[in-house]
Amino acid sequence: MSDPPFALVATKRLLVGLLSFLGGQLVNILVFLVDLVLFIVNLAIPDRRIGHVVPHGHPGAGGKWPAFVPPKQGDSRCSCPALNAMANHGILPHSGRNIKFKELSAVVRQTYNFAPTFCFFVPNYAANMLNRSYWTDSFDLADIDAHNCIEHDGSLVRVDAIEDPDQSKIAIPLVERVLRAGSGPNGDLTPADLSRLLGQRRVEAKKANGTFSLAFIHRFFGSSNASTLLTIFGGRLQDLRTFLTEERFPETWEPRIRHQMGLTMMEFNNTVLKVELGIREEVDGTLQAAGQERYGLGSKKAD
Ligand SMILES: *[C@@H]1O[C@H](CO)[C@@H](O)[C@H](O)[C@H]1NC(C)=O
Ligand SMILES: *[C@@H]1O[C@H](CO)[C@@H](O)[C@H](O)[C@H]1NC(C)=O
Ligand SMILES: *[C@@H]1O[C@H](CO)[C@@H](O)[C@H](O)[C@H]1NC(C)=O
Numbered sequence: 001m002s003d004p005p006f007a008l009v010a011t012k013r014l015l016v017g018l019l020s021f022l023g024g025q026l027v028n029i030l031v032f033l034v035d036l037v038l039f040i041v042n043l044a045i046p047d048r049r050i051g052h053v054v055p056h057g058h059p060g061a062g063g064k065w066p067a068f069v070p071p072k073q074g075d076s077r078c079s080c081p082a083l084n085a086m087a088n089h090g091i092l093p094h095s096g097r098n099i100k101f102k103e104l105s106a107v108v109r110q111t112y113n114f115a116p117t118f119c120f121f122v123p124n125y126a127a128n129m130l131n132r133s134y135w136t137d138s139f140d141l142a143d144i145d146a147h148n149c150i151e152h153d154g155s156l157v158r159v160d161a162i163e164d165p166d167q168s169k170i171a172i173p174l175v176e177r178v179l180r181a182g183s184g185p186n187g188d189l190t191p192a193d194l195s196r197l198l199g200q201r202r203v204e205a206k207k208a209n210g211t212f213s214l215a216f217i218h219r220f221f222g223s224s225n226a227s228t229l230l231t232i233f234g235g236r237l238q239d240l241r242t243f244l245t246e247e248r249f250p251e252t253w254e255p256r257i258r259h260q261m262g263l264t265m266m267e268f269n270n271t272v273l274k275v276e277l278g279i280r281e282e283v284d285g286t287l288q289a290a291g292q293e294r295y296g297l298g299s300k301k302a303d
């Protein structure tokens, strides 16, 4: 058998490459188009009634959450309070292990009322980052803490990986700082509060690790986490205390986003941009100075 001619091999390879690139992009374009439709549908139809946000027959319907059981030795947990809380209440396997990406999408939607587009986009991104298939593969919660895949430094509720590689541990002093930062009515959190907190954490991360910098996608994740506190949790101090300190749902809690189609990426982006663009430290030189201080260059001017 003679080898196939170079031109044939090359053409095939180019085609396969192009198709897989377009395939990946097409999926995203499709998701954004559907998201836009859901965004418009939400504007057009009335919200779910208070007390009826979690669909009937699902855990948390009518504010009745399954019993909270703290994680046991050997259970898998991660840097994300939202996923840990679901495992602690048995909505995800309490072990935190062998979760199908596909199934995660469905339960996250029912529990937090994120739009289906959102609930596909994030686990699909995570599956890709872990080199697994969204459609067929599973993961343990701790898997998402692979450093600088999804997990990143400068978290509001976790110490940086350099200080403790176990990102499932709740950093109570950091959580307390978040809970004290609210400047809204009843001490509730506002977008400006979250910008301030994120800026502070980024400066601290820079001081601890001179090479610290966040990739665009990690900035976006970071301000997305923060924005979840403002949207799904409505910034409410009372609820966030239980949720962040114990990774438990408060009695009778339900998502504050009541749209029929859930929180779309389109709507969410509004809050994310407000929070991210409000981070003063990114532009006023504070972050830069924090890096220099680490190398003992910061005092030069004062000499
Ligand atoms: C996924 O695969 C890429 C390319 O082969 C590799 O660089 C990366 O480290 C892998 N990621 C994980 C989490 O295994
Ligand atoms: C956002 O969530 C990821 C994954 O749980 C975490 O690693 C990251 O530190 C969080 N970022 C912030 C700013 O809280
Ligand atoms: C320090 O920061 C860099 C850039 O953000 C990051 O890649 C690296 O993992 C960090 N080092 C540690 C030990 O966390």
Ligand SMILES: *[C@@H]1O[C@H](CO)[C@@H](O)[C@H](O)[C@H]1NC(C)=O
Binding pocket: 032, 035, 220, 265, 266, 269
């Ligand atoms: C939301 O913002 C992210 C980051 O800027 C972007 O990748 C995504 O396309 C935006 N989504 C929508 C629906 O606008």
